Amino acid sequence: MTETAYLIATLSTRGEGIARAGGKVTFIPFTLPGETWSADLIESKKNYGRALPRKMISPANPPVGRVEPRCPYFGSCGGCHLQHIPYTDQLRWKRHWLEETFRRVAHLEVQSADIEPSPTWEYRNKITLRVTKMGTETVLGYHRIYQPDRIIPITDCPIAHPLIRKWIPLVTDALNRTPLEIISPSPASPQGSRVVMQVRESSLTLSVWDVQLLPHAQEQLAEAWLAPPSPIDGVILRNFTGGAPRIWARSGKTTRVNDFATETFLQVNDTVREKLYAHILELPYRRRGSVLDGYCGVGLLTRRLAERFEKTVGVELNGEAVWMARKQVEQGGLSGRTQIQAGSLEAFLSKCRDSFDVWILNPPRAGLSSKVRSALTRRRPPECAIVSCHPAALARDVKALVDAGYTIERVQPFDMFPHTHHLETVIFLRRKWDP
Secondary structure, eight states, X not given: OEEEEEEEEEEOTTSOEEEEETTEEEEETTOOTTOEEEEEEEEEOSSEEEEEEEEEEEOOSSOOOOOOOSOTTBTTBSSOSOTTSOHHHHHHHHHHHHHHHIIIIIOOOXXXXXXXXXXXXXXXXXXXXXXXEETTEXXXXXXXXXXXXXXXXXXXXXXXXXXXXXXXXXXHHHHHTSOOEEOOOOSSSTTXXXXXXXXXXXXXXXXXXXXXXXXXXXXHHHHHHHSTTOOXXXXXXXXXXXXXXXEEEOTTSOOOGGGTOTTSOOOSBHHHHHHHHHXXXXXXXXXXXXXXXXXXXTSHHHHHHHTTSSEEEEEEOOHHHHHHHHHHHHHTTOGGGEEEXXXXXXXXXXXXXXXXXXXXXXXXXXXXXXHHHHHHHXXXXXXXXXXXXXXXXXXXXXXXHHHTTEEEEEEEEEOSSTTSSOOEEEEEXXXXXXX
């Protein structure tokens, strides 16, 4: 590694400091504009490089806001990018990055509303921790910044729900007292051994993936985690060989994997999720006859849409999520005017010929597929709302709609992920020629 000095000019849309040295751009995380840092170059491409900061040589003049990170792992862990920036400044930067991304990717000038803020700590209801061995010890951890093959062992995560924070060391301790075999990432198990910890309604579910345990060790582990006064509702052991998961539940609880559904999509920030759903429900729709809720997940939004539209159709690929969405509809007494379709949105659109007044789409991080974009621009629903956690993918998708004759009515970002560069955004579009 080569160490040199870098003057930080600005921040990239990933929250990295941008410096120019040797005729090319170098990205350096955890820095601020105006600061000069010594850093170790760890990646060098033709037009850019990446470096890890070593020591600040001089602060910005005049000083730029910098705060002490709360997490002891910040600077090594790849989970958070912005803990050194005051929260109000994080929001300012994120709004700037969103508008800049639309200019760069879509050549569109958009006017973003102020970002809806979030509680800044203990907001994540779900985390995934890698399980690995360091010497003879079993540890849980996150990937290192820029080094996904290396793990930072942790015993706490300040952005996680308080129950998760409390149980990280307890889960680690139980794993260390259990004979087990760790599975490294491979084609058969791309992520390797891991533990998913998720909180719903003040109870905790643990889903353990690809950790090899003998039957008696499985029982031992589940009993240790479920013993009173544990807040854990369920323990799910999922094996990489593809066998059915083994499930243990607190006494009196059901033992179907669908009742826990830790692998279904649900926004990790409960407070901001409620703000986002409220925003979607209150958009100024001109017609409330029918709505298509694409990528509907477990149906939380679908159920609320069904209370406001005459006909609602949700489409979801994940089987566990479909089961939960249908349960949501049934519990709300909305089965008569609501359908939950299992399968991909692409397959649904290829067969369904119904028209919808409104399309609401919350695709995966990669954004809409070319088939969905094509169907959307061909069918031309009067109004459409797109939810995205990836501004570049969102800009690409919105550009296709603008080119097809839509106007951008509202751009509302939500800070679903404080202390990271990620941003959730809802864009509402209306067809120009709609009366």
